[in-house]
Amino acid sequence: MPARYKFLLLFFLLAAACLLSLRYGAVAAQWSDLADLFSKEPGPVARAILQFRLPRVLCAIVVGLYLALAGLVFQIVLRNPLADPTIFGVSGGASFAVVLAMNLVIFFSGSGLASGVATDFLPMGMVPPIALLGALCATAAVMALAWQDGLSTMRLVLFGAVVAVILNGFVMALVLSLSEARTELAILWLAGSLYARDMANLLPALPWGIVGIFVILLFARSLSALQFDATTAQALGVRTRLSVPVLIVAAAMLASSAVSVAGPVGFVGLLVPHVARLVFGANLQDRLVGCALIGALLVVSGDLLGRVAAPPLEVPVGIVTSLIGAPVFAVLMRQEFRKGTA
Amino acid sequence: MRSLLFAVLFAMAAGPALAEDPFPVTVTDGRGANVTLEKSPKKVAALWAAAADMMVALERPVYGVTTYEGAMPVYLGDAMEGAVDFGDITAPNLELMAVSDLDLTIGMTRYNAPYADDIEKFSKFVTYEGFNIEQSLQSMVALGKVLGAEEEAEALNKSFLEGIEELASQTPAEPRSVLFVWSYQNTLYGYQENVLTAELIARLGAVNPLGRNEEAETPDNAFVVLEAEDLLKLNPDVMMFFVSHGGAVPYNPVFERLDAFKNNQIYSVGYQYTQPAGPIARDLVLREAAYLIWPETFAKPDMPEGARAVPLEFAR
Amino acid sequence: MTQYRFVALALGLLVLGSAGFMTSWSAGAHETTFTQTLAYFTGDDGSNTAFSVRQLRIPRSLCAFGVGVALALSGALIQVIVRNPLGDPGLTGVSAGAAFGVAITLTLITPSPFALTLAGFAGGFAAAALTFSISGAGRGAAMQPVRIILAGIAVSVFFLGATSAVMVLARSSMQTLYFWLVGGFINRGWGDVGLLWPVLIVCAAAIFMLAPVLRLLRFDDTMAMAMGVRAGPWRLVAGIFSVALAGVCVAVAGPLSFVGFIAPHLARLGLGSRAGTPPITIWLLTTALFGGVLVLWADCAAKLFLNGRVPAGVFTTVFGGLVFLVMARRGLADAR
Numbered sequence: 001m002p003a004r005y006k007f008l009l010l011f012f013l014l015a016a017a018c019l020l021s022l023r024y025g026a027v028a029a030q031w032s033d034l035a036d037l038f039s040k041e042p043g044p045v046a047r048a049i050l051q052f053r054l055p056r057v058l059c060a061i062v063v064g065l066y067l068a069l070a071g072l073v074f075q076i077v078l079r080n081p082l083a084d085p086t087i088f089g090v091s092g093g094a095s096f097a098v099v100l101a102m103n104l105v106i107f108f109s110g111s112g113l114a115s116g117v118a119t120d121f122l123p124m125g126m127v128p129p130i131a132l133l134g135a136l137c138a139t140a141a142v143m144a145l146a147w148q149d150g151l152s153t154m155r156l157v158l159f160g161a162v163v164a165v166i167l168n169g170f171v172m173a174l175v176l177s178l179s180e181a182r183t184e185l186a187i188l189w190l191a192g193s194l195y196a197r198d199m200a201n202l203l204p205a206l207p208w209g210i211v212g213i214f215v216i217l218l219f220a221r222s223l224s225a226l227q228f229d230a231t232t233a234q235a236l237g238v239r240t241r242l243s244v245p246v247l248i249v250a251a252a253m254l255a256s257s258a259v260s261v262a263g264p265v266g267f268v269g270l271l272v273p274h275v276a277r278l279v280f281g282a283n284l285q286d287r288l289v290g291c292a293l294i295g296a297l298l299v300v301s302g303d304l305l306g307r308v309a310a311p312p313l314e315v316p317v318g319i320v321t322s323l324i325g326a327p328v329f330a331v332l333m334r335q336e337f338r339k340g341t342a
Numbered sequence: 343m344r345s346l347l348f349a350v351l352f353a354m355a356a357g358p359a360l361a362e363d364p365f366p367v368t369v370t371d372g373r374g375a376n377v378t379l380e381k382s383p384k385k386v387a388a389l390w391a392a393a394a395d396m397m398v399a400l401e402r403p404v405y406g407v408t409t410y411e412g413a414m415p416v417y418l419g420d421a422m423e424g425a426v427d428f429g430d431i432t433a434p435n436l437e438l439m440a441v442s443d444l445d446l447t448i449g450m451t452r453y454n455a456p457y458a459d460d461i462e463k464f465s466k467f468v469t470y471e472g473f474n475i476e477q478s479l480q481s482m483v484a485l486g487k488v489l490g491a492e493e494e495a496e497a498l499n500k501s502f503l504e505g506i507e508e509l510a511s512q513t514p515a516e517p518r519s520v521l522f523v524w525s526y527q528n529t530l531y532g533y534q535e536n537v538l539t540a541e542l543i544a545r546l547g548a549v550n551p552l553g554r555n556e557e558a559e560t561p562d563n564a565f566v567v568l569e570a571e572d573l574l575k576l577n578p579d580v581m582m583f584f585v586s587h588g589g590a591v592p593y594n595p596v597f598e599r600l601d602a603f604k605n606n607q608i609y610s611v612g613y614q615y616t617q618p619a620g621p622i623a624r625d626l627v628l629r630e631a632a633y634l635i636w637p638e639t640f641a642k643p644d645m646p647e648g649a650r651a652v653p654l655e656f657a658r
Numbered sequence: 659m660t661q662y663r664f665v666a667l668a669l670g671l672l673v674l675g676s677a678g679f680m681t682s683w684s685a686g687a688h689e690t691t692f693t694q695t696l697a698y699f700t701g702d703d704g705s706n707t708a709f710s711v712r713q714l715r716i717p718r719s720l721c722a723f724g725v726g727v728a729l730a731l732s733g734a735l736i737q738v739i740v741r742n743p744l745g746d747p748g749l750t751g752v753s754a755g756a757a758f759g760v761a762i763t764l765t766l767i768t769p770s771p772f773a774l775t776l777a778g779f780a781g782g783f784a785a786a787a788l789t790f791s792i793s794g795a796g797r798g799a800a801m802q803p804v805r806i807i808l809a810g811i812a813v814s815v816f817f818l819g820a821t822s823a824v825m826v827l828a829r830s831s832m833q834t835l836y837f838w839l840v841g842g843f844i845n846r847g848w849g850d851v852g853l854l855w856p857v858l859i860v861c862a863a864a865i866f867m868l869a870p871v872l873r874l875l876r877f878d879d880t881m882a883m884a885m886g887v888r889a890g891p892w893r894l895v896a897g898i899f900s901v902a903l904a905g906v907c908v909a910v911a912g913p914l915s916f917v918g919f920i921a922p923h924l925a926r927l928g929l930g931s932r933a934g935t936p937p938i939t940i941w942l943l944t945t946a947l948f949g950g951v952l953v954l955w956a957d958c959a960a961k962l963f964l965n966g967r968v969p970a971g972v973f974t975t976v977f978g979g980l981v982f983l984v985m986a987r988r989g990l991a992d993a994r
Binding site: 082158166309338 | 794809811815826829916971978980
C-alpha cells in the first residue's frame with residue numbers, strides 16, 4: 001500500500017476516534033447532539049460536549065502528536081531505540097516542579113484557619129506553566145551535565161536517566177510529606193490524566209510546541225541524514241555539531257509542552273516511532289507525519305477508553321496508553337525478533 | 343440523634359415566624375470567593391459528604407454525591423437512595439454534573455477548589471471544609487445561609503455544642519485514653535487532637551495519647567505514622583480504626599499487649615468518622631464514641647446498622 | 659589481589675551492617691541502651707521494651723536485611739543471565755508483575771500475608787514468563803540481553819498500568835497505594851521473616867551451589883558450550899531463583915526499586931572490576947552484603963527521619979540515583 005493511502009487510513013481512524021470521543025462518555029449523547037454542536041443555541045448535552053469533551057480531544061491530539069514526534073527525534077538523534085522523550089529530565093522536572101509548588105503554597109499561605117478561608121491549594125489552571133518551567137529547567141540541567149565539547153549523546157542518555165531517578169526520589173518524598181487530601185491530586189496528576197483539561201491548559205503549550213515542530217521541519221534533512229552514523233551524516237553535508245543540539249532542544253520542548261498539559265503520559269514517545277517505522281519504513285518524511293497521526297490516535301483513543309470503561313470513574317489516560325501500548329509494543333517486538341532470527 | 347431531631351423540629355417551628363425569603367444571598371466560601379445565589383437552590387450536587395449531610399438534616403433532597411474511599415455516606419441511611427453517584431471526591435465526573443442542570447455545587451475546598459474554573463461553567467459553586475469543630479460550625483452556618491436556612495443551621499450548631507456539654511458532663515471522672523487510627527495494610531496513621539474526630543473524642547473528656555500538634559500548618563496534617571512500638575508506648579484504653587476499604591487489619595503481636603485489646607475495645611468504625619463535619623455525622627460520632635469508650639455510662643445510639651462500629655478483625 | 663580487597667570490603671560491610679543492626683535495634687519509642695539491647699537477646703523480662711526489641715525491632719531489621727540480600731542476589735542473577743549490567747528485577751518486569759499480584763489480592767481478596775506471598779510469586783512468574791516468551795528466547799535461539807530488557811520494559815509498563823487501573827476502579831485511596839508502591843518495612847514482624855527467610859536461604863544456597871555454572875553463563879552460549887555447559891536450561895534455572903527472590907521481596911516489602919541494580923555494581927566497584935572480572939562466589943557474596951546493608955540503612959533512615967512518613971523505598975531510590983551518577987561518570991571515564 002502506498003504511503004498516501006496509509007495516511008488516509010490513519011487520518012480516517014483518527015477522525016473516527018475523535019468523533020467517538022465526542023459521542024461517548026459518562027453522559028449518554030446521541031449523534032444528533034453532535035449535530036447540535038453547530039447550532040446557535042446548543043442543548044445541555046451539546047454544551048457539556050463543547051465544554052468538556054471537545055477540549056479534551058484537542059488536548060489529546062496535541063499531547064499525542066508532540067510526544068510521538070519528540071520520541072522519533074530523540075530515537076534518531078541519540079541512535080537509541082529505547083529513548084523515551086519524557087525521561088530526559090522532562091517528566092522528572094515537571095513532576096518535581098508541580099509537587100514542590102503544591103508544598104510551597106501550603107508553606108507560604110499559612111493555615112488560613114483564622115479567617116475560615118483556605119488559600120493553600122494550587123489551582124489546576126496554574127499547573128501547566130509550572131510544569132513547563134520545571135521540565136525545561138531539568139532538560140537544561142541534563143544538557144549542561146552532558147555538554148562536553150559539544151553534545152555527547154551517550155552522556156545525554158546517561159545523565160538524563162540519572163536526573164530522572166534522583167528527581168523521582170524527591171517527588172516520592174514530597175508527595176508522601178503532603179497531607180492526605182493533597183496527595184490525591186498530586187498522584188492523579190502524576191499518573192498522566194486529561195481530567196478537567198480545557199483550552200486554558202492547552203494554550204500555554206501551543207507556542208513552544210509549534211516552534212519545536214517548525215524547527216524539526218527545518219532540520220528534516222539533517223534528521224534524515226542522522227539516521228546513518230555520524231561520519232556518513234557529515235559526509236552528506238550535515239553539520240552535526242549544530243543540528244544535534246538544536247533538534248534535541250526542539251524535541252525536549254515538544255515533550256515538555258505535552259507533559260505540561262497532561263502530566264507524564266509515558267510510553268507514547270517510546271512506542272509510536274517504532275510503530276511508525278513498521279508501517280512506513282525508512283522514509284523520514286512519511287515517518288514524521290505517520291508518528292504525528294499515530295500518536296494522536298493513541299492518546300485520543302486512550303482517553304476515550306479511560307472515560308467509558310467505568311463511568312462515573314475515569315482511568316487516567318497515561319494508564320490506558322500503557323495498557324494498550326505495552327501489548328502492541330510486545331507484539332511488534334516479537335515480529336521483529338522473528339525476522340531477526342529467520 | 344434525638345437532640346438533633348429536636349433541633350430540626352425546633353428550627354422548623356421557629357421557621358414560619360421569619361418566613362421571608364432570604365434570597366438573594368451572598369456568601370464568602372472556603373476559598374475566599376464571593377458567591378451570590380439569586381434564589382433558593384433546588385438541584386444541588388454535594389461533592390462534600392458534609393454538605394449532603396447538612397441537606398439531609400434540613401430534609402432537602404440531595405441530587406448527587408461523590409464517594410470517599412470507595413464508599414457512599416452510608417450513615418445517612420435511606421436519604422442517599424436515588425442520589426446520583428458523581429464518582430470519587432478527588433475527581434468528580436464533570437460532564438455528568440454539567441448535564442444535570444445544577445443550581446448549586448458544594449465541594450470540599452481541599453479536593454474540589456482546584457477545579458473551580460471547570461465547575462463554575464455549569465453551576466454556582468461553593469467549597470468549605472471542616473477539619474475541626476470551629477471549621478465545622480462556620481461551614482455549616484455558611485451552608486445554611488446558601489441553602490436559605492441559616493437559622494436552622496445555627497440551631498443545629500447550638501444543639502451540637504449543647505450535646506457536647508451534655509455528654510461531657512456525664513463522662514466518668516476516671517480518664518481514658520483513646521486513639522483514632524486510619525489504617526491501610528501495615529500503615530497506621532494516628533490522629534492528633536487538631537482533627538475533628540479526635541477533637542470530638544477529646545471534648546468528651548477522653549485523653550488523646552498523641553496530644554495536639556501545635557506545628558501542623560493545617561489541621562489535616564496533624565497525624566503521625568504509627569509504628570507498632572509506638573502503640574505499645576501509647577497503650578491506649580480504646581482504639582478506633584477506620585480501615586481503608588474495610589476488612590481486616592494485618593495481625594501484629596503488639597495488639598495483644600495493649601489495654602485496648604484486653605478491654606475488648608478495638609473497634610472498626612464507620613464512614614462518618616473520616617468525614618465528620620456534617621451535623622448528622624458529628625452528632626453520631628459524638629454519641630457513638632461516647633458509647634464505645636464508656637459503654638457502662640452511655641446508651642447505644644440509634645443509627646443505621648451499616649454505619650455502626652464493630653470489633654476490629656485481624657488478618658493472620 | 660581481589661582476595662585482599664574482598665576481605666577488606668567484607669569486613670567493612672560487616673562493620674557497617676552491625677552498626678545498622680544496632681541502630682535498628684536501639685531506635686524506637688522505648689529508649690534502650692546498647693548493652694540493654696544485647697541483654698534482651700538472651701533474657702526476656704516481660705517489659706514492653708524487651709518486647710519491642712525481641713518482637714518488633716529484630717524481625718523488622720531481619721526483614722530489611724533479608725530483602726536487601728534477596729533483591730541484590732536476584733539482580734545479580736539477572737545480570738548474569740542476560741549478560742547485561744542493566745539487569746534489575748524492576749527492568750525485567752518481575753517486580754511489576756509481583757506488585758500487580760499483591761495489589762490485586764490486597765484490594766479484592768484478602769490481606770493475609772501468606773496469600774500475598776503466593777500472589778507475589780504468581781505475578782512475578784507470570785511476568786517473567788511473558789518477558790521470556792516475548793523476547794523469543796528458548797526456541798533454540800540464544801537469549802539476547804537487549805531483547806529481554808525491551809520485553810521486560812513492556813511487561814513492566816503493562817503491569818504497573820494494570821495495577822493503577824485496578825486501584826482507580828476500586829476507588830482506592832491513591833495515597834495508601836503510593837505508600838505501598840514505594841516499599842518499606844513499617845510494622846513488619848516475625849511473620850514476614852518466616853515468609854522471607856526460608857525462601858531466601860533455599861535460593862541463596864542453590865545460587866552458591868550453582869556458582870560454577872553461573873561463572874560460565876557470563877560468557878555467550880557458544881563459549882559456554884565449548885566449556886561444557888548447555889547455557890539455555892541453566893539460564894532458565896537461574897532465572898527461576900531470581901524471580902522467586904524478587905517475588906517474595908515484593909510481597910514482604912513492596913517493590914523497592916534499584917537495590918537489585920546497584921548492589922552488584924557496588925560490588926564490582928568495590929572489588930575493582932578494572933583488574934578483571936572478580937571470581938563469581940566472591941562477587942555474589944559481596945553483592946549480597948551490599949544489598950543487605952543498603953536496605954537495612956535505608957530502613958534506619960526511614961525510622962529516624964521525617965517522622966517515619968517517608969518509607970525505606972524513597973531512600974533506596976535517592977541513593978540509587980546517586981550511585982548511578984557515580985557509575986555514569988566512571989563508565990564515561992572508562993569509555994574514553
